[in-house]
Amino acid sequence: MATEEVATDDVAEDELMAESATPPPGFTGIYGQVTDAQTKETLIEATVKAVTGGQKSVLTDVDGNYQLALPPGKYDLRVFYDVYEGRRITGLVVEQGKATKLDVQLSADAGAVQEVVVEARADRRAEGAILQERKKAAAVSDAISSQEIARTPDSSASDAVKRVVSATVVGGRYVLLRGLGGRYSTTLLNGAILPSPEPDEQAVPLDIFPTTLLANLNILKSYTADLPGTFAGGVLQIETNNYPSQFELKPRISFSGDTQSTFRDRTSYNGGTLGWLGFDDGTRQLPASVPRNGPLLAGRGGLTSADVNRITRDFPNTWALSTARALPNMTLGASMGDTLRIQNQRLGYLASVNYSHREGVRISDIIRPEGDADGTGVIVDQVGRSVEGTESANLSGLLSVGYQPERNLDLSFFSLFTRTGESRARAIRGEEPNGEPNSRSTAEFVSRMLTFNQLRGFHRLNVLGDMELDWQANFSNVQRDEPDTHSISYRQTESGEMRFKSDPGGERWYSTLNESSFGGSLNATVPLSGVRVRAGGLAQGSVRTFGMRRFRYIYAGGNLPVLSQDPDRIFSADNIGNGIEMQESTLPEDGYDAQLGLFAGYVNADVSLWEPLRLVAGVRYEASFQNLTTGTDYSIVASQAKNTRQSYGDVLPALNLIYALGPQVNLRTGYSYTLARPTFRELAPILYFDFVRGRAVTGNPELVETRIHNVDARAEWFLGDNEVLAASAFYKRFQNPIEQIIVTPAQLDLSFDNAPAATSYGLELESRVGLGRLTPVLESLRAGANLTLTRSEVDLGTSAPLQTNQQRPLQGTSPYVLNLNLTWARQQSGTELTLLYNVYGERIAEVGTQGLPDVLERPFHRVDLALSQQLGKNAQLKLTATNLLNQFIVLQQGDLQVLKYRPGVAFSASLGWNL
Incomplete structure (x- = not known):
């Protein structure tokens, strides 16, 4: 009556869920229980399917029970379960109002028991799960899990990511991957492209993500066709906690x-x-009396000098520190x-x-x-x-x-x-x-x-x-608001009196940025014999609005004693119009609207026909456009709106080869041809003022995108569940890299240009092992280390004659980065102690000009200590001490230390419960 067959069919779309073991009165159909023929254990989510006379199917419940409602008739049933031999039961008769009982026993498939596939959500917060994903991945990758982050004192993603091989952080928030950041890297949040809230930075500031929200940080270092084409340093994938x-x-x-x-x-x-x-x-908000249809300027919009003075008095007098x-x-x-x-x-x-x-x-x-x-x-x-x-x-x-x-x-x-x-x-x-x-x-x-x-x-x-x-x-939205940033300067006169400097005067500015991004993607994966084909497409768009208003207080003559007063007196209501006047100084370029559209399609084949060799090959076509229109209603200079539009169409091939020397050892190599696009402001053919650094910046509409050849190789040995040894090498060749250049000697004003070429190459070494491998005495100790050695060079050719060095390393690239950690754990008491060390090599912070040397950020050695203690079953105490060496952070130009400060030694105590 029963026939055995291999379980390869999947569940039909009208599949029903199993109900209770005993059908209700009047039930018409078949019910029963599915168990293991040898162990008699019930099989959960086994499939019971009517294959003739109907196409309904049902899954067994947690007790192995099923109910399959069928109209009266004669049926053939098929019962199957992963790695078990399927059974076919024929000639079952169903009568109206009667429940036919059928218990089925399945035997394990001897040919399938060597590989058991369990469908479940892995806890991607665990270090072991991350290493397993890395071992099976199609690309070279590194990651840090939530479990590992918990051993450190790190409080944000920008703190945690620097523990990953070849990742460094600049400014406390922006990550550089293999010495490359900004346009050369992409940040994905749960697989979607994440915009940046910064007006002049393409990189996402990672300090906005607390570590408590993170499941893991994964860095993909070799390219596959299903990733965004903006790729050189790598792709940072931020995965947040799941339920x-x-x-x-x-x-x-x-x-x-x-x-x-x-x-x-x-x-x-x-x-x-x-x-x-x-x-x-x-x-800090702009006063309501300030015109919203034009600049605050006498003679514009019907305003008189008296009107301007009256409105000026409405600004908050918050100058004194x-x-x-x-x-x-x-x-x-x-x-x-x-x-x-x-x-x-x-x-x-x-x-x-x-x-x-x-x-x-x-x-x-x-x-x-x-x-x-x-x-x-x-x-x-x-x-x-x-x-x-x-x-x-x-x-x-x-x-x-x-x-x-x-x-x-x-x-x-x-x-x-x-x-x-x-x-x-x-x-x-x-x-x-x-x-x-x-x-x-x-x-x-x-x-x-x-x-x-x-x-x-x-x-x-x-x-x-x-x-x-x-x-x-x-759908995402980023906003950046900078209301009422203000600055005032004084200079001592020959008589020893501190006097207000009318040039530049008292300055205040207001800026807002709003960007909305929306899109989606669809991917299809087809498993064929020895080949897994994945194809899909993506559409992503973003709309950005940026606006700024600038105001300047100047000494207009008369009432000379006002210049020697404190800030809260200089700009008091009595002095406005009596020696002190305000002028709006907003420029035509202080506002812009921008749009970015990205459309992509790809196909990728994961081929395992020649085991132990695995080949992952694919190609992506990516079309994009960037549109930027400058202009503001508040400009003090009449000007026409300026529009810049760039569009691209790129073919991006990728090839990765993985050779398994054994179940735990992989050899990897890969090649890809990727791109980097100019940002909105780099394209705009206008002059805008960088008020942070006090210099003007001009966009260049003639910029072209950068294309990059990427070559990667890695050997990795997964010693145990939480252990790995790896060595990697990489080489990158940039065609038309975009560099910031000096265009005016006196003011050191900036613009952008495509340099002829640049190269970057390096070596990465990583180790995570339990020291119990050496001797049982060290069973409670785990050690980790990673070292990155990088060398880069950009050839500026004749595009930047004012820069001191026409050939130099890429800005921000450290020649070496070293991370060490040692963890002692005592499971009996729930105690874990971790010592961490991080250092990065000297890197260019600012490019030198007119014979002045480059400004170098000196190496910084950091030692951290973290102790966690389990308190009973449901509480944990964590104590940390960071930057124990308390070195100076130093920027050096030639023999001069142009910036020097101590960040301090930090301590923290935290208590968490699991109720």
Whole structure:
């Protein structure tokens, strides 16, 4: 009656879920239980399918029971389960109103038991899971898991990513992969392209992602056709936490401080009452009386000088700096999640919220150099000391929901919100070249916000050998708001009196950036005999609006004593129109609208016909356009809007070869031909002012995209579940790399040009091992180390005659990066102690011009210590100490240290519960 056959069919689309063991009265159909013929254990989610007389099917429940409702008739049934021999039962008769019982026993398939495939969501937060993914990956990759991050003192993604092989961080927020950042790298959040909230940076600032939201950080270092074509340093994939398999509620709290800041006086200013939340309460907003249809300028829009003075008095008089006591930093957070099971359906969720507040002090020594008389060195032009105080707050939240109505369908929704607000007050005191003292004070507030929403789906279809479809749709919005950044300068006169400098005067500016990005992708995977073909497409668009308004206070004559007053008196209402006047100084280029469209299609083949050789080959076609229109209604100079449009169409081939010397050893090599595009501002044929560095920047509409040849090789040996040894080499050849160049000698104004060529190559070594391999005495110790050696060179040709070196390393590339860590763990007591060390080699921070040497960032050695202790079953205490060496951070130009400061030794204590 029963016939055996191999279980290869999948579940039909009208598949029903199993119900209770005993059918209700009046049930018409077949019911029973499916078990293992040898062990008698029940088989969960085995398939019972009517193959003749109907096409219905059902999965067994957690007890192996099934009910298959069928109309009266005669049926053949097929029962099958992974790695078991399927059975076919013929001639079953179903009568109206009667339930026919059929218990089925399946025997293990002797030819299939060597490979058992279990469908489940791996915990991608675990180090072992990450290494398994890396071993099976089609491309060269490195990653750090949430489990590993928990062993470090790192609080944000920018802190954690520097532990990954060849990753360095500049400015505390931007990652360089293999010495390359900005346009040469792409950041993906759960597989979707992430925009940057910075107006002049293509890189995403990673300090906006708290580590509590992260499942892992994965860096892909060799290219495959299913990745975005902007690739040279690599692709940073940020994976956020998914819903847990069982209920968890985890509150946490931490406090931290450092020797440089905590309980010391920090420079501050009156910015409102919501600074502790990172919000502006309206104090810094542009007054409502300021015209919104034109510039604040006498003679424009019907305004008189009296009108301008009246409106000027509405600006807040918040120029004077003050001091406040820097309190310890604090972080609060909680997460809750669960997976609910309704028969064979699953509904999972995870919600997480975080709040952190930080205060800091930085005291820096600053030197402004100039060339010496014979043009062979540098001498001191100006010296100064900067005392800077900061207050920042971060709010973030995450919601992840997943629904699996049946075995072959997964739907999920993900939403992320993160917002950082930082106020900064800086007082600089120095000397003019003639020795006369000067001072400058600046106050600013910058908020950055990211919202990201994504809907994803996965389908397994019973066609073309179990074809899989996956898709995602996303919408994100980034905002950057800088309301009322203001600055004022003083200079000491011959009589010893500090006097207001009318040039540049008192300056204040307001800027906003808003960018919305939306798109989606669809991919199909078809498993054939020895070949896995994956093809798909992507469409992604973004719309950006940027606007800035500048205002300048000047001394207009008369009332001479006003120049010697303190800032809060100089700009008081009594002096406006009585010696002090305001002028709007907004330029035509201080506003732009931009659009980016990206459309791509690809096909990729993963071929395993010649085991142990695996070949992954593919090609991608990527079409894109960039459109930028400059102009603002607030410009003091009448001008026409300027439009720049660039479009590209690129073919991007990729080939990766993996040769398995054994189950745990891979040899990899790969080649790809990828690209890098100019940014919006680099293309714009206009002049805009970089007020941070005090120089003008001109775009270049003649820029062309960069094409890059990438070659990679790696040998990797996975010694154990959490152990690996790896050695990698890479080589990159850039055609038409985009470089920042000096175009005017006196002001050192900047523009951009395509250099003829550049190269970058290097070696990476990595080790993660348990020291118990050496002797049982060291069983509780684990060690890790990674070293990256990089050399790069850019040939500027004749495009940058004012730069000192026409051939030099790429800006920001360190010749070496070293990470060491040692972990001691005692499972009996739940104690874990980790010691970490990080150092990067000397790198170019700013390019030297007119004979002046390049500004170099000196090596910085950092030692961190983290101790975690399990407190009972449901609580954990973590203590950390970071930057124990407390070295100076130094920028050096020639023999002069142009910037020097200590970041301080930091300490933290955190307590988490699992309720």
